[in-house]
Amino acid sequence: MGVDRIAVGERIRQIMRRIQINQQELAGLIGVSQPAISLYLQGRLPPPEVLLQIARLGNTSIEWLLTGGGSGPAPAGSVVRESSAEYSSQHPLFRLWNRLPVPVQAHLLGLIREIVEKEQ
Numbered sequence: 001m002g003v004d005r006i007a008v009g010e011r012i013r014q015i016m017r018r019i020q021i022n023q024q025e026l027a028g029l030i031g032v033s034q035p036a037i038s039l040y041l042q043g044r045l046p047p048p049e050v051l052l053q054i055a056r057l058g059n060t061s062i063e064w065l066l067t068g069g070g071s072g073p074a075p076a077g078s079v080v081r082e083s084s085a086e087y088s089s090q091h092p093l094f095r096l097w098n099r100l101p102v103p104v105q106a107h108l109l110g111l112i113r114e115i116v117e118k119e120q
Contacts, residue, residue, distance in 0.1 A: 003066050005043035011065050012040055015058035025106035028113075029057060057102075 016026055023037040030053040032046075040046050046054065048062075055062045063070035097105065 003045065005045055007068060008045060008065060009041040009043050011068065012037075012046075012054055015054065015060070019058070019102040021102050021106060025103055026054075026057075028106050028110050029102070030054060 012026075016022070021029070023041070024034045027034045027037045030050060032050060036046075036050075040050075045051075051062050051065055055065055058065075061070045100108070
C-alpha cells in the first residue's frame with residue numbers, strides 16, 4: 001500500500017496551522033522555496049531531508065507525516081529535547097530561541113541569512 005500523498009499534504013498543513021505560519025515562513029524555516037511548499041501541500045512528497053525538517057518543526061515524527069500513525073504533533077510550545085551535549089556552548093541561545101513564537105523565528109532566520117550572505 002502506498003503513501004496517501006494528499007493526506008501528507010494535509011498533515012503538513014496541520015503543522016502550519018498549529019504553529020501559525022504560512023507557506024513562505026515554512027519555506028524560510030526549512031530552506032526550500034514557497035512554490036515547493038505549495039506542491040507538498042497539493043500532494044507531492046517532500047524529499048526525506050525536508051520531511052525530517054518538517055517533522056522536527058512540528059515536534060512529530062516522519063512516520064506520522066507519511067502515515068498518520070505513531071506520535072502526532074506535540075502541543076504548540078513544546079520543545080524537542082536534544083540528548084547530546086554537543087551544542088552545550090549554544091544552549092542559552094537555543095533556550096531563548098525556543099521561547100520565541102515560530103513566526104518570529106522565521107523572520108529572524110531570514111534576517112540572519114541576509115546578514116550572512118552580505119558578509120560573504
